[in-house]
Amino acid sequence: MATTDAPLTLTRPAAPARAGRSVVWALIAASLAVKSAGFGWDFLGYYVATAHGTTAAGASMTLFGVGWCLGQAVAGQLTDRAGQRTALVVMMIFAALSCVALTWAASLLSLLIVSVCLGLTMETYRPAVSAAINTHIASAGGRARAQTALYWSINVGIALCGGLGGYAAHHYGYRPLFLANAVVCAAFALLAWRLLAARKRTSAGDAADVTYRQVLADPTLRWIAVVSVAAMVCAWGLVSVLPLLMTSDGLPPTAYGTAMIANTVAVLVLTPPMTRLLIGRGETLRFSPVVVLAAGTAILGVGIGFAAYQHTTHGYSIACAALVPGEVAYSIAVGAYLSTAAPDGAVGRYQAVISASSAVASLPPLGIAIALNAGGRPLVAALLAGCALLGVAACPPLSRALRRASSDH
CATH class of the missing domain: 1.20.1250.20 (MFS general substrate transporter like domains)
Incomplete structure (x- = not known):
């Protein structure tokens, strides 16, 4: 494609x-x-x-x-x-x-x-x-x-x-x-x-004088920030949702360690071939970053939703490994966006806005705990899947914004 x-x-x-x-x-x-x-x-x-x-x-x-x-x-x-x-x-x-x-x-x-x-x-x-x-x-x-x-x-x-x-x-x-x-x-x-x-001194009015207000005026950055928050809520489920679920099953901390090892092994094994598949050995991207981002967000939603229904160390380990293709796809898509869409002199702030999504995504554990007590695992899975769907739904507007930005140049 x-x-x-x-x-x-x-x-x-x-x-x-x-x-x-x-x-x-x-x-x-x-x-x-x-x-x-x-x-x-x-x-x-x-x-x-x-x-x-x-x-x-x-x-x-x-x-x-x-x-x-x-x-x-x-x-x-x-x-x-x-x-x-x-x-x-x-x-x-x-x-x-x-x-x-x-x-x-x-x-x-x-x-x-x-x-x-x-x-x-x-x-x-x-x-x-x-x-x-x-x-x-x-x-x-x-x-x-x-x-x-x-x-x-x-x-x-x-x-x-x-x-x-x-x-x-x-x-x-x-x-x-x-x-x-x-x-x-x-x-x-x-x-x-x-x-x-060291940074060379530049004249007044150059890109270094761009403010966060101007950076956030870029619709592509606003849309990818929405996708990033949604995707990272699912990805951060590894360290926020998973301990809550495993504790409710009475599993010991060693079970969580085993699940995280499964995730780490999958990251080490899958990242190189997925990078070659999605980027290739050439100097251009093989796929649209937006398509990769949407796919990665969907996989993260499915993976953490699957984890919500597990009750054994083996099941949680499989779920942690299943999240990895989504993590890799998300990383590649965001990396491609930063490498092409962030203007010189503003790359740091573009990365900062996207990185802040991880901080925002780390805040929902209290809500997940309340949902677990109020509606059980189906409610937890539904909330996480809904979050992933929100991220996927934000991808078409992101694609349109990128096309408009490209045509303006």
């Missing part, structure tokens, strides 16, 4: 292909390391609950989510205005300091303040790394592959962090993990300082 949504015509500075790709892959590897060592982010709830109970943990995670949304906006703005190197160095140093502060915080008030700070730093490297991909790789196909690899590194990192952190916390406690998180963040800041060039 040929691509029907033609990319916007963009002017990109030429970059030495081999050197540029080396920088990009080093940043993606660093992103994998930071996500794999993201113990401060992933174990915050457990740490607060241990000291102050589950209600306090819920409050801390809510504040964390608020900080997460704000942090993406700040990171996108900083990337486009101050440059990729400055953004990565500043945000990763702030992340390191937040993780160190978590080891010292003891009172509930201090932990709540640190929770906001940790949320502000959650995945704030993504806008800068996405912008670096668009800067250092010239071809649409190459940029889409690199953006997909960035999403892949995040998915694998989440699974590694959960597995490694759970074992290490059992034997050594949480504070050494938080310090390790701080060290890796600081190392990422140092790597960015060494690899990336």
